[in-house]
Amino acid sequence: MPAPPPTLTLCPVPPASPAPALPLYQQIAQTLAQLIHSGTFKAGQRLPSVRETALTQGVSISTAMQAFRQLEEQGLVQARPKAGYFVKRAQRIAQPGLSAPPQRSFLLERQSRSEAFALLHQPGDRASFGGFTPESSDLFDxxxxxxxxxxxxxxxxxxxxxxxxxxxxxxxxxxxxxxxxxxxxxxxxxxxxxxxxxxxxxxxxxxxxxxxxxxxxxxxxxxxxxxxxxxxxxxxxxxxxxxxxxxxxxxxxxxxxxxxxxxxxxxxxxxxxxxxxxxxxxxxxxxxxxxxxxxxxxxxxxxxxxxxxxxxxxxxxxxxxxxxxxxxxxxxxxxxxxxxxxxxxxxxxxxxxxxxxxxxxxxxxxxxxxxxxxxxxxxxxxYEAHLRRLTAHMRQRRNEARHLIAHHFPPGTRVSNPPSGDTLWLELNPAIGCMDLFRRCASEGITFGPGELFTATDRYRNCLRLNFSGPWNAVTMQALARIGEIARQMLERPAASPTPPVLRRA
Structure with missing residues (x-):
């Protein structure tokens, strides 16, 4: 009998077994860090006061203070005497004021986004996991x-x-x-x-x-x-x-x-x-x-x-x-x-x-x-009976895909486990840049959705989305395994210019 696949966990938070809840101050710190990384709070901008944070989050003053101290230790904020806490790290995306003209987001101007869209559906593709509409005739009557x-x-x-x-x-x-x-x-x-x-x-x-x-x-x-x-x-x-x-x-x-x-x-x-x-x-x-x-x-x-x-x-x-x-x-x-x-x-x-x-x-x-x-x-x-059959069909595809990912993708790969639907979200080793992986796979006629398509920031560089609404057969299964093999090769032989590091997640 084949060996069972290794255990897979959700991205980005492993839920395979109930994890202990983070302390309240860490939860607050993570939320504020996310808003800083996304550019919601800009460099030099004052954060909500400790007292205000304690009130809105329903925690004590000491708990709120712990959250700000953690942000300070991470180098994200700095305390100013009698003034409060201010964002320290410079942001990658400038946020226009309300009276300013609309400004294009950083990601939507990047060449990588246009390149990925152009290559998602090429005639003669060996396999495409980048779609967002069902294309498999066996799913419909x-x-x-x-x-x-x-x-x-x-x-x-x-x-x-x-x-x-x-x-x-x-x-x-x-x-x-x-x-x-x-x-x-x-x-x-x-x-x-x-x-x-x-x-x-x-x-x-x-x-x-x-x-x-x-x-x-x-x-x-x-x-x-x-x-x-x-x-x-x-x-x-x-x-x-x-x-x-x-x-x-x-x-x-x-x-x-x-x-x-x-x-x-x-x-x-x-x-x-x-x-x-x-x-x-x-x-x-x-x-x-x-x-x-x-x-x-x-x-x-x-x-x-x-x-x-x-x-x-x-x-x-x-x-x-x-x-x-x-x-x-x-x-x-x-x-x-x-x-x-x-x-x-x-x-x-x-x-x-x-x-x-x-x-x-x-x-x-x-x-x-x-x-x-x-x-x-x-x-x-x-119609309702058709929906039940379709739901079961997509769950079967999801399970087969997760099995292939477990056997062929690099160790440490984390993958979502949705209850239904036709997509999976993967987080690879941070050393793997998924746009680079995308280019290498596209040269072999295999495409998917690089993580950078799904954000207006520069996050998710080591993430990707796989869509399984297209044909599901031996060819596509082999193509999915091939994505994992190329990712393994990239991890073993990294490119000369390293992929920029992913931002810290909140």
Whole structure:
């Protein structure tokens, strides 16, 4: 019998066995260190006072003092008599003032980012683990889709020669989405729903409804690179919040950010976040909604992956706990039903009319035939059974991938263990630069998502995301093993110019 794979742990916090909780002062110090590293607090800027920190964190003055002393020992802050603590380390990213013109983030201007995007999908690739939409035909029922499309084309054939005058979308699809939202714990009326061209467009419309250029948007770190592109394109600024690979967004870190920064919106995927695959516990989702409601900061919630937790109570959306209309929920069925129909939807509460107006002004009318076909597919009784099969299928892929990683990647590699979804997040030895690994693999026709794509800072240089929504066969399995072999070679024979060190994690 083959030897069992070595034990793998989550990145960046090993959860294989419950670890003892850090002392409170260390937790506070880690949160402040993260905000310093991300540029939220700039060089020379005064940090919250010891007394204020003790009050907001619910700890004693002595505990807060210990946290600041730890930061001082790390060389991050310095104490000034009768003035408080100030950031000592110079920051890599300048944060513009509120009155300054929007400034492009450091990462989005880097050549490495453009290079990675250009190489993610090349014709003739041996294997691609860099995708973000499912491409494997064995995950979906092509025949059922063909029948639904044919029926919609016949019944609504005149729509192909007319403009779609329904700005919010076809009534049949809006009703179908409202019915499906019950599985997320949400009770919507069909009139609450606006149909969009994709979930990405839904998020974009929400950002336009609640922000203006120069505003600050808080989001998970690491985060989906599509979010960074949206924020960049709208002239907004990024504030990254530490995220646990198992339990998601750090609420203490978010609360501190809200207390110290002019955050105008929070964009997050509390369920199966991309790329970590983290899932916030239901109690944490409720606290997130309450925290933002108290401060009147809207939450834009992406639920595109929630249905991959079919049969799991954690599928429930944060929106289910929203009693004040402060959560804008966005979704699509491209990950679960058919990637070819990328239609999305949004239930934006009091911003519903603003969303519909922005959609109309952008000339982003959706296709009637596609809407009617999707409504047909969603209301077929077999959809929930399909979700359960898909969820089990993706879990099997995840387990097989983790087994390969355990046997072929360098010792010490840490990998996430999400309950479902189609991605894994890996942290390699800090001596391995994943952009260098990416270039070497791309030369052999193998691609993945380098960690630098998933942040607006220069963190995660030794991390990468693997996506398994494409074909899964002997060729792709061999390609995954090959990534690990190349990483091992890099560790044994490091390049002449070392990869810049990764920033200390908070």
């Amino acid at each position: 092509d025949e059922r889709l063909r029948v639904a499309m044919g029926r919609a084309s016949r019944v609504h054939r005149r729509s192909l020669t007319e403009y779609n005058k329904a700005d919010a979308g076809r009534p049949a699809l809006r009703a179908a989405v409202a019915q499906r939202a019950l599985h997320l714990g949400c009770g919507f009326d069909a009139s609450d729903i606006v149909i969009t061209a994709s979930c990405t467009q839904a998020v974009s419309l929400c950002l336009r409804a609640v922000t203006q250029p120069g505003d600050v948007v808080a989001l998970e770190s690491p985060t989906f690179f599509g979010y960074l592109d949206l924020i960049e394109s709208q002239g907004l600024r990024v504030l990254e919040i530490p995220t646990h690979p198992a339990t998601g967004l750090s609420l203490p870190a978010l609360e501190l950010a809200l207390d110290t920064q002019p955050v105008k919106a929070v964009l997050a995927a509390p369920t199966l976040s991309n790329p970590l695959g983290s899932v916030m516990p239901l109690s944490a989702k409720q606290r997130l909604v309450q925290l933002l409601a108290r401060r009147q900061v809207p939450l834009i919630e992406d639920v595109v992956f929630n249905d991959l937790l079919a049969g799991d109570e954690r599928r429930k959306a944060a929106k289910a706990y929203d009693t004040e209309g402060n959560v804008m929920i966005c979704g699509s069925f491209a990950k679960t039903l058919t990637p070819g129909i990328r239609l999305g939807w949004v239930a934006a509460g009091r911003w519903r009319d603003a969303i519909a107006t922005h959609k109309r002004l952008q000339g982003a009318a959706t296709n009637v035939v596609l809407e009617e076909a999707l409504a047909d597919l969603l209301t077929q009784g077999s």
